[in-house]
Amino acid sequence: MKVISLSRSVTDSNDRDAEELRQALKAKGVTLVNLMSSPGSGKTTLLSRIIKDIGHRVNIGVMEADIASDVDAKAIEKLGAKSIQAHTGGMCHMDAGMTRAAFDAAGFDGGIVFLENVGNLICPAEFDTGAHVNVMVLSVSEGDDKPLKYPLMFQKSDALVISKTDAINYFDFDIGKAGERALKLNPGLRIFPVSAKTGEGMAALENWLLEKSRNGEESMTHEDYIKLAIDALDNSYSPYSNFRVGACLVTPEGEVFTGANFENASFGATICAERCAVSNAIAHGKRSFSKIYISCDSGYAWPCGICRQVLNEFRAGDMEVWVGSKDSPWQMKTLSELLPNGFGPGIGG
Ligand SMILES: Nc1nc2c(ncn2[C@@H]2O[C@H](COP(=O)(O)OP(=O)(O)OP(=O)(O)O)[C@@H](O)[C@H]2O)c(=O)[nH]1
Numbered sequence: 001m002k003v004i005s006l007s008r009s010v011t012d013s014n015d016r017d018a019e020e021l022r023q024a025l026k027a028k029g030v031t032l033v034n035l036m037s038s039p040g041s042g043k044t045t046l047l048s049r050i051i052k053d054i055g056h057r058v059n060i061g062v063m064e065a066d067i068a069s070d071v072d073a074k075a076i077e078k079l080g081a082k083s084i085q086a087h088t089g090g091m092c093h094m095d096a097g098m099t100r101a102a103f104d105a106a107g108f109d110g111g112i113v114f115l116e117n118v119g120n121l122i123c124p125a126e127f128d129t130g131a132h133v134n135v136m137v138l139s140v141s142e143g144d145d146k147p148l149k150y151p152l153m154f155q156k157s158d159a160l161v162i163s164k165t166d167a168i169n170y171f172d173f174d175i176g177k178a179g180e181r182a183l184k185l186n187p188g189l190r191i192f193p194v195s196a197k198t199g200e201g202m203a204a205l206e207n208w209l210l211e212k213s214r215n216g217e218e219s220m221t222h223e224d225y226i227k228l229a230i231d232a233l234d235n236s237y238s239p240y241s242n243f244r245v246g247a248c249l250v251t252p253e254g255e256v257f258t259g260a261n262f263e264n265a266s267f268g269a270t271i272c273a274e275r276c277a278v279s280n281a282i283a284h285g286k287r288s289f290s291k292i293y294i295s296c297d298s299g300y301a302w303p304c305g306i307c308r309q310v311l312n313e314f315r316a317g318d319m320e321v322w323v324g325s326k327d328s329p330w331q332m333k334t335l336s337e338l339l340p341n342g343f344g345p346g347i348g349g
């Protein structure tokens with residue numbers, strides 16, 4: 001593991017440096033994720049969990065920025081991920097020039113590179129590091145009033161990770177209130193309550209990160225999934241109801257499996273399109289799905305109760321359920337909205 005000493009960048013145009021770095025990293029196939037939070041909110045523990053969970057699916061590198069010590073980079077290296085410890089020379093944030101210097105010294109391969117920024121809720125938000133994705137971590141022990149006190153950090157972030165949810169009962173932290181305050185500042189913010197200790201909520205965050213890392217080179221788009229669901233209607237066997245349904249099921253890696261409803265003279269033996277797609281995927285060894293697109297000939301066919309239960313068994317995080325048809329605008333609800341307090345291994349509502 002390398003340790004590099006950084007000094008403040010000499011150029012005075014951090015925004016331009018950041019944009020250049022962002023482009024250069026993209027060309028190398030690197031997605032840079034800037035992790036910001038106050039000290040001790042759980043960034044290194046979160047990264048360790050992410051490496052254990054998805055390190056076999058995507059290359060992960062970590063830049064640890066601290067004023068002193070190398071304990072964080074050592075913890076990451078132990079997990080087999082490439083890491084570099086950057087000492088900031090007393091600086092309480094990273095800028096684009098410093099980020100570039102650390103990146104160049106580390107020799108990362110493509111994939112996701114995390115920058116664990118200096119623990120500080122204030123100035124890291126003021127300096128663009130060149131990251132493609134900005135994520136802030138707020139632990140439940142810090143209080144749900146932080147959006148009111150540090151608005152810039154919430155405005156600059158793409159996602160808010162609410163960490164240490166396993167300890168929520170010891171603190172008066174209200175996830176709903178924190179979320180509401182944060183969304184008022186930044187309506188596009190994605191919110192992920194997680195416990196890196198128990199793993200609760202991690203899959204949704206990890207799916208989102210995997211999706212971000214595929215950006216630009218995604219083989220299929222939302223429109224492609226919709227088209228596949230509509231095309232699947234042609235395979236429907238529905239002589240009794242004449243109600244055709246097609247489904248397109250998507251794994252976190254973006255693989256797709258389609259299905260169509262098939263009825264039976266003994267009506268109770270009828271199989272819905274959603275469960276047909278699930279069977280298709282199960283037969284190919286898949287056990288985890290992030291989205292499903294469900295089409296009928298016109299209007300909307302929301303999944304029936306049995307299908308909601310079946311999808312709950314195999315969801316990767318909170319599944320997106322898209323419903324529509326050729327002539328109805330597509331709508332999305334999450335599975336936890338469709339099946340609150342669900343029974344089974346999926347996340348209960
Ligand atoms: N209960 C609980 N404790 C956690 C969790 N994640 C981290 N911690 C604890 O919180 C403390 C700080 O965790 P770190 O991962 O070092 O936090 P950090 O944000 O990297 O800290 P700095 O790099 O010093 O800013 C440690 O004692 C962790 O064990 C969690 O999900 N649940």
Ligand SMILES: [Mg+2]
Nearest residue numbers: 043044072116
């Ligand atoms: Mg740390």
Ligand SMILES: [Zn+2]
Nearest residue numbers: 091092093123
């Ligand atoms: Zn600073």
Ligand SMILES: [Zn+2]
Nearest residue numbers: 272303304307
């Ligand atoms: Zn059904």
